[in-house]
Amino acid sequence: MSHRPVMGMTRRSLLxxxxxxxxxxxxxxxxxxxxxxxxxSRAPFTHPQIPYVGRAGCHGGATDFPxxxxxxxxxxxxxxxxxxxxxxxxINRALAAAGRVGGGTVTIPPGTFRVxxxxxxxxxxxxxxxxxxxxxxxxxxxxxxxxIGTYGSRYGGxxxxxxxxxxxxxxxPRARWESLVAAIRAKAxxxxxxxxxxxxxxxTLTAVTPARQGSWTVTVADACALRPGALVLLRLADDADHxxxxxxxxxxxxxxxxxxxxxxxxTSYVPYEWPVRIARVHGRxxxxxxxxxLDLRPEWSPQLTTHVPELSGSGVEGLTLEAPETPQQxxxxxxxxxxxxxxxxxxxxxDDVTVRHVDNGFGLVAASACTLRRTRVAGRGSHHPYFCxxxxxxxxxxxxxxxxxxxxxxxxxxxxxxxxxxxxxxxxWSRGDMRMGTFDSHRGLPFANVRTDITVNNNGRHGGxxxxxxxxxxxxxxxxxxxxxxxxxxxxxxxxxxxxxxVGIDEVREFDQIDVPDFTGDxxxxxxxxxxxxxxxxxNLYEAQRRLNGVDR
Numbered sequence: 001m002s003h004r005p006v007m008g009m010t011r012r013s014l015l016x017x018x019x020x021x022x023x024x025x026x027x028x029x030x031x032x033x034x035x036x037x038x039x040x041s042r043a044p045f046t047h048p049q050i051p052y053v054g055r056a057g058c059h060g061g062a063t064d065f066p067x068x069x070x071x072x073x074x075x076x077x078x079x080x081x082x083x084x085x086x087x088x089x090x091i092n093r094a095l096a097a098a099g100r101v102g103g104g105t106v107t108i109p110p111g112t113f114r115v116x117x118x119x120x121x122x123x124x125x126x127x128x129x130x131x132x133x134x135x136x137x138x139x140x141x142x143x144x145x146x147x148i149g150t151y152g153s154r155y156g157g158x159x160x161x162x163x164x165x166x167x168x169x170x171x172x173p174r175a176r177w178e179s180l181v182a183a184i185r186a187k188a189x190x191x192x193x194x195x196x197x198x199x200x201x202x203x204t205l206t207a208v209t210p211a212r213q214g215s216w217t218v219t220v221a222d223a224c225a226l227r228p229g230a231l232v233l234l235r236l237a238d239d240a241d242h243x244x245x246x247x248x249x250x251x252x253x254x255x256x257x258x259x260x261x262x263x264x265x266x267t268s269y270v271p272y273e274w275p276v277r278i279a280r281v282h283g284r285x286x287x288x289x290x291x292x293x294l295d296l297r298p299e300w301s302p303q304l305t306t307h308v309p310e311l312s313g314s315g316v317e318g319l320t321l322e323a324p325e326t327p328q329q330x331x332x333x334x335x336x337x338x339x340x341x342x343x344x345x346x347x348x349x350x351d352d353v354t355v356r357h358v359d360n361g362f363g364l365v366a367a368s369a370c371t372l373r374r375t376r377v378a379g380r381g382s383h384h385p386y387f388c389x390x391x392x393x394x395x396x397x398x399x400x401x402x403x404x405x406x407x408x409x410x411x412x413x414x415x416x417x418x419x420x421x422x423x424x425x426x427x428x429w430s431r432g433d434m435r436m437g438t439f440d441s442h443r444g445l446p447f448a449n450v451r452t453d454i455t456v457n458n459n460g461r462h463g464g465x466x467x468x469x470x471x472x473x474x475x476x477x478x479x480x481x482x483x484x485x486x487x488x489x490x491x492x493x494x495x496x497x498x499x500x501x502x503v504g505i506d507e508v509r510e511f512d513q514i515d516v517p518d519f520t521g522d523x524x525x526x527x528x529x530x531x532x533x534x535x536x537x538x539x540n541l542y543e544a545q546r547r548l549n550g551v552d553r
Contacts, residue, residue, distance in 0.1 A: 032537045036503055036528050041548055045214030045291045048250065049501040049526050051448035051475040052214065054545035055290045056428045057396030058349045058371040061546060065315060065349050065371075068127045071104030072097055074113075081111025083139060088117035091128075091138075099123025099174075108319060110135040115168075116142055122174030124312045130319030133354045133376070137320045140168045143359075144336025148181055151336070154189035155265055155465070163334040164387055165192060167341030167363060169321055173311045176344045192390045193366035194233055194273055194307040194344055201308055205232060208302040213295050217287045220304065226281050231346055233307045234274040234292075236300045244272065244300050248423070248447045250474035250499035254519030258470070266445055266469035269423045273391050275307065275346055275368045290394060293425055293448065308344055315349040316340060322356040327407075328381050331414040334359040339377070342367040354378055361385040361402075364392040364427075372397045381405030385437055387419040388427055389444070395427045396542070404435040404457075416440035417460040420449050421468070429454065430542045438462065439478065439490045447473025453480045453540040458487040461513055470518035472497035479541040481505040482533050489513040494527040504529040504536025 033041075040047045044054070055061060072094040079087035079094075091108070098104045103125025110131040115138050121128055130136030144151070144166045151161040170177060183190040183197045190197035207221040220226070238244040242260040249255040260267070272294070280287040286304075296302040323337035339355030341363035342348055349371045355361050357379035362372055364387070375397070377385040385402045388395065402417065409415065417437025418429050421444035432454035439451055443464025462471065476497045481504070483491055488508035493500050496517050507530065517523060529536050538544035 034503060034528055034536055036501060036526060037538060037544065044545065044548060046212070047475075048524065049475060049499050050477050050541070051426055051450060052291060052545065053426055053428045053450050053542055054548060056394050056426060056542065058347050058369060060289065061371070061396055065351060066313060068103055068105040068125060070107055071101055072106045074106060074108050079108070079113055081109065081113055083112040083114055085114060086116040087113040088115035088119060091115065091119055092117070095119075095121055095123070095126055095128060098126045103313065105129050108136050112137045112139055114139050114141060118144070118147055118167075119169045120174070120177060121169070121171040121314050121316065122177055122311070124310075124314055127315045127317065128169075128319075129317045132318045133320050133352045136318060137322055138169075140321060140323050140337070143323075144168070144338060146335075149185050151184050152187065152189050154191070159332040160334050160336070161189065162336030162338065162359070163332045163383060164360065164389060165341070165363070165365060166336055167338045168323070169316055169340040170343070171311055171314055171316065171341065171345050171348055172343040173309050176308050192343065194275060194391070196308055202233065202235075202305045205304045205306060208234070208296055208304060210298060210302075211292060211296040213293065214291045216291050217285055218292070218296065219284050220286050221284070223281050223284050223286060226278055226286055226304070228278055228280055230278050231275055231307075231310055231312070232278060232304045234276060235303050235305045236272045236294065236296070238267070238270045239299045243297075244270065245445065245469075247295060248445055248473040249470065249519065250524060252521075252524070254498060254521045254523065257521075258519055260469070263467055263469035265465055265467040266443075269391065269444060272423055273307075274393055274425075275310070293393070311345040312347050314345070315351065316353055317351045318353070320354040320356060321358070322379075323358050325357045325380055327410050328383065328413045329359065330412040331383070334383055338363070341365060342370050345370055349373065350375055359383050360387060362387075362397075364388045364395050366390040366392060367395065368393045370395050372400065374399045376401040376403065378403040379405070380407040381409055381413075381415065383414055384416050384419050386417070388424050389419070389422040389442070391422055392424045393426050396430065397428065397432075398430040400429070400431075401433045402435060402437050414463065415460040416442070416463060418451065420446040421464065422446070425449065428452070428542045430540060432456070436460065441471045441476070441490065443468035443471055445469050445473045448475040450477045450479065450541055451481065452477070452542055455482040455484060456491065457484045458489065458491055458508075459485060462490055471515070472500065472518070474499035476500040477503070477541060478505060479503045480533055480536045480539050483508050487511060489515060494525040495523070497525065498523045499525065501526045501528070502530070504533045506533050507531035
């Protein structure tokens, strides 16, 4: 039986459960567990190499997604499963109608529906539900350049931002989506996150007193504007010495010696913005639904703030999105035959969805606490099969598949894999079958992310501009990784990522892409059970953390 953990579970109650945890079928007993796991289980919220991700995903990683009552069938709005009639207007009318009545499920029956526009889920508590990824197909005839326009990069050059943004199924709050489209058409290339196109759509709710990473409860200056269940942003600025960025890298001599000032793309990502729901307010004490991702120090001006209205409680289920089988475009010049994107979304999900012949598959853009489950990227080959950027946190991607490409890669194209960048943190990739791609950390100082229980044909490459800074911050963990082609790059990270853990991966060697660490000196990394992926216990780090948290899977 599955259930949600109690919101606001305290550090003491979790550690109490850790002391008596029964790890269950397929997991390790205390005697069999790796030393690093036993060490982590004694201090799960403050371990220096392994992040606590036991609450990642929609509704804290709940097994079951919310079931919304059926409020519309797309056929009643004019959709036709003949493969030739443009059904996008009908589908979007049905979704808008569901939003107007406060939410519900919009069904799409079996068949192939042609869509000549973006499918937009713009209201909370709205679910677009097909009959199954093998039965319902949306055939998307146009790309985002045709539908919205050329999308340049806010950092200059001739790159197309459709290479890493936007989807032909786009889950985002309606007002936020409309503001993004207006800015793109005006060629005022926007920021894409929680505080608007110019990052100025927020106000302070309260200052927060100093606290330590892993704390569930913080003390605020004034709790009058806070209420249980509300979503707020924790906002951390950096100081002139970049001590916040150093802290994200674990601190110490290496990060302190790193030259940050010319990393202008990275510094544009700061302040760090972390969305979180409030679980409880008692006087000036505020309990959060997840533990703090970082220390809160006075020099970083910690505060809780507002943000643009979020999309919450929405999902896409049971369908295939197929694009025309056009050749993959040269690197960074994608036209935008993109799959499914969640943006400014919280507690949303994608389940049993396949994308085929896309430039970019599934995207998380300033999205947090979302789950992608049973997703698949198929067809002629993709630039980013999965991308996670613009400060996306606490997401769960599980039971995912990247199929081998059906066409050889054209010249001057690029393949990445499961991407994370842009200060994104505490995300999990679990139970994956990667028949191509790599563990792409795309610079921009992502930190505290986990890849676990994945088989990978490691033939992709990482990306990232030099001005975006380090490939890795602290507490990256690769746990039980089966590498079918013996290539080390971006998977064996004990020589690259500071304060990281590489546990139970196959024996690999450096070839094709040889990476160098961003930081000098001792990286304080851990390498355990190297060459013995089958021996690592527990086999899945995320699931073991869930059990440690007292939650059945």
